[in-house]
Amino acid sequence: MNKKLLTFLFVFIAFCLFFAEEYFRLNSNVVLKILTPTMFQIDLNGNRKPDDNETICLPDVTSYTSNIKADVTELAFKNKLPEKDLIALGYLAEDFASKTLLDKEVKVNFTGENTSQCRLANINVNGKDYREILTQNGFAIKNNIPQNQEAFSQQLEKAKGLDIVILNHRNNKYHSPDCKYAKAARDTVTLLRRQLPYNAMPCKVCLGENTGSDDDTILKPVPTISGAGDIQIYLTDFTNRLKPDTSCISNICQTIVKNIDETSETIDMAIYGWESVPAVENSLSKAKERGVTIRLVTDTKIPQDKHYPDSEKITALADEYRTDFNPESKLLTNYLMHNKFMIFDGKKVLTGSMNFSRTGLSGFNANSIVIINSVHIAELYKKEFEEMLSGKFHTNKQPSEYNKNIQLCTSIVSVYFSPQDKAISREIVPLINKAEKYIYIPTFVLTHQGMADALINAKKRGVDVKIIIDGTSSTQLHTKHHTLRTAGVPVKVENYAGKMHMKTMIIDDKYTILGSMNFSNSGENRNDENMLLIEDKNFAEFYKDYFNYIWVKIPDKYLKTDIRAESPDSIGSCSDGVDNDHDGKIDNLDDGCKP
Numbered sequence: 011m012n013k014k015l016l017t018f019l020f021v022f023i024a025f026c027l028f029f030a031e032e033y034f035r036l037n038s039n040v041v042l043k044i045l046t047p048t049m050f051q052i053d054l055n056g057n058r059k060p061d062d063n064e065t066i067c068l069p070d071v072t073s074y075t076s077n078i079k080a081d082v083t084e085l086a087f088k089n090k091l092p093e094k095d096l097i098a099l100g101y102l103a104e105d106f107a108s109k110t111l112l113d114k115e116v117k118v119n120f121t122g123e124n125t126s127q128c129r130l131a132n133i134n135v136n137g138k139d140y141r142e143i144l145t146q147n148g149f150a151i152k153n154n155i156p157q158n159q160e161a162f163s164q165q166l167e168k169a170k171g172l173d174i175v176i177l178n179h180r181n182n183k184y185h186s187p188d189c190k191y192a193k194a195a196r197d198t199v200t201l202l203r204r205q206l207p208y209n210a211m212p213c214k215v216c217l218g219e220n221t222g223s224d225d226d227t228i229l230k231p232v233p234t235i236s237g238a239g240d241i242q243i244y245l246t247d248f249t250n251r252l253k254p255d256t257s258c259i260s261n262i263c264q265t266i267v268k269n270i271d272e273t274s275e276t277i278d279m280a281i282y283g284w285e286s287v288p289a290v291e292n293s294l295s296k297a298k299e300r301g302v303t304i305r306l307v308t309d310t311k312i313p314q315d316k317h318y319p320d321s322e323k324i325t326a327l328a329d330e331y332r333t334d335f336n337p338e339s340k341l342l343t344n345y346l347m348h349n350k351f352m353i354f355d356g357k358k359v360l361t362g363s364m365n366f367s368r369t370g371l372s373g374f375n376a377n378s379i380v381i382i383n384s385v386h387i388a389e390l391y392k393k394e395f396e397e398m399l400s401g402k403f404h405t406n407k408q409p410s411e412y413n414k415n416i417q418l419c420t421s422i423v424s425v426y427f428s429p430q431d432k433a434i435s436r437e438i439v440p441l442i443n444k445a446e447k448y449i450y451i452p453t454f455v456l457t458h459q460g461m462a463d464a465l466i467n468a469k470k471r472g473v474d475v476k477i478i479i480d481g482t483s484s485t486q487l488h489t490k491h492h493t494l495r496t497a498g499v500p501v502k503v504e505n506y507a508g509k510m511h512m513k514t515m516i517i518d519d520k521y522t523i524l525g526s527m528n529f530s531n532s533g534e535n536r537n538d539e540n541m542l543l544i545e546d547k548n549f550a551e552f553y554k555d556y557f558n559y560i561w562v563k564i565p566d567k568y569l570k571t572d573i574r575a576e577s578p579d580s581i582g583s584c585s586d587g588v589d590n591d592h593d594g595k596i597d598n599l600d601d602g603c604k605p
């Protein structure tokens with residue numbers, strides 16, 4: 011074959027491949043986000059992220075909106091409908107659009123025209139024209155007239171039955187959808203009443219004085235403290251604390267102070283970092299004054315970390331102090347000393363997922379801690395603590411011994427430290443493989459491949475697997491929740507301002523796993539971490555109730571879509587004074603919160 015022909019063939023094949031790919035791309039684009047029932051972000055370039063030129067609107071047709079700021083005067087007038095009903099219709103229409111389009115592959119046929127906000131295109135899903143689907147279901151409007159009167163009437167009846175309220179993030183008050191105070195508020199979210207924070211207050215003007223906390227349509231919170239004797243557990247309900255502070259009113263903070271106050275000889279603390287909460291600091295100072303020895307281990311990076319600005323205050327209180335700085339290994343120095351535990355008088359251990367910060371101690375984040383009265387378990391933690399205090403961190407530590415199946419009054423407890431004990435591969439994955447009824451996981455992250463694979467297999471053999479992950483961390487590069495969702499495992503991304511910061515797994519009314527270790531490769535193989543496996547029926551049932559309560563509060567649409575952690579979708583995030591998505595901008599300065 012001559013050279014020219016070869017070159018031609020090569021170019022021709024490349025050409026074909028290019029067009030095949032273009033064709034494929036143009037014809038199967040995934041819907042990433044529903045902005046309104048007729049406006050979406052569609053992944054045209056296949057990078058799974060919404061880009062600037064990927065906002066698409068249907069031509070000539072609109073729908074309803076739950077946004078109380080939208081001007082619906084004419085629509086209300088022409089159809090003789092109260093605004094309240096239109097907002098409820100908006101809620102239904104948005105939900106319908108999510109169910110029909112979100113995460114689905116669609117065909118996009120551009121009309122060639124653009125508006126200032128979007129490119130106009132018709133959408134085809136499962137071989138059907140989306141606009142036609144919208145019309146058939148009563149959600150399409152043209153010139154303020156519903157396009158299918160019969161279907162519209164049915165949806166209107168449904169909408170009237172919804173219990174819609176408007177929550178003002180700033181003062182935690184909720185309103186009827188047509189309340190002028192709701193409209194005047196800058197920072198609101200449209201919710202079903204049962205999704206409200208339990209402590210939200212009804213607006214007296216529009217809702218009267220009798221719809222407060224005794225209203226059973228607001229989901230009643232479940233107990234957050236359980237256990238007695240030698241093991242107690244404390245959980246924080248982040249759906250109820252929409253702003254962090256330094257008040258120490260959470261059950262977790264109060265219990266930490268109480269335990270410090272009861273200590274007479276030693277407090278050993280292995281903590282990731284320190285942000286001042288005066289009640290805890292005062293309690294530690296008093297302990298020191300009465301002669302208690304305080305020993306401390308933290309991560310190296312803490313003095314520079316803006317989230318933990320008060321490390322000097324805690325190191326000043328410590329009689330002995332060490333970080334995981336390793337002069338011979340930058341790598342080991344960069345691994346995290348991620349524990350959050352305290353040992354009181356060498357016989358009681360407090361441990362869990364909570365960091366010593368405003369967002370942790372105030373109960374703004376969802377965390378779990380346990381307190382264990384057991385000399386045996388305290389000794390295991392003390393050995394680990396003293397290894398770190400002597401300068402052995404991360405891969406330089408010794409594997410644990412006598413750490414399994416420790417019998418307490420009503421529980422059997424095993425203790426694992428990272429990275430030496432390889433808790434995910436050796437303990438968590440086998441437990442997942444043995445699960446029979448359910449596995450519920452409230453967690454900050456899930457990036458561990460082996461764990462994700464085991465969960466998918468569990469789901470396939472009929473185990474009820476449910477996962478709640480944090481909104482901020484759902485954008486992480488290695489997150490496995492997309493893979494899990496694709497394999498049919500229900501994963502909800504939480505939509506509250508505080509972080510879902512637990513690292514917990516509950517199995518079959520039998521096992522509860524919790525601690526500082528994230529379900530990640532770093533958590534298992536690099537960082538200093540601790541994890542508890544607790545075999546106790548009451549414990550597991552208690553935690554299961556909490557999980558189900560949070561699960562119900564998070565709308566089903568977050569089974570499919572992820573969330574901007576700092577946006578009106580994330581309840582409270584635009585008024586909490588926190589940089590929820592770590593982009594350096596807070597509340598109304600953040601693009602996600604701008605109206």
Ligand SMILES: [Zn+2]
Pocket residue numbers: 184185186189190191192213214215216217
């Ligand atoms: Zn009101």
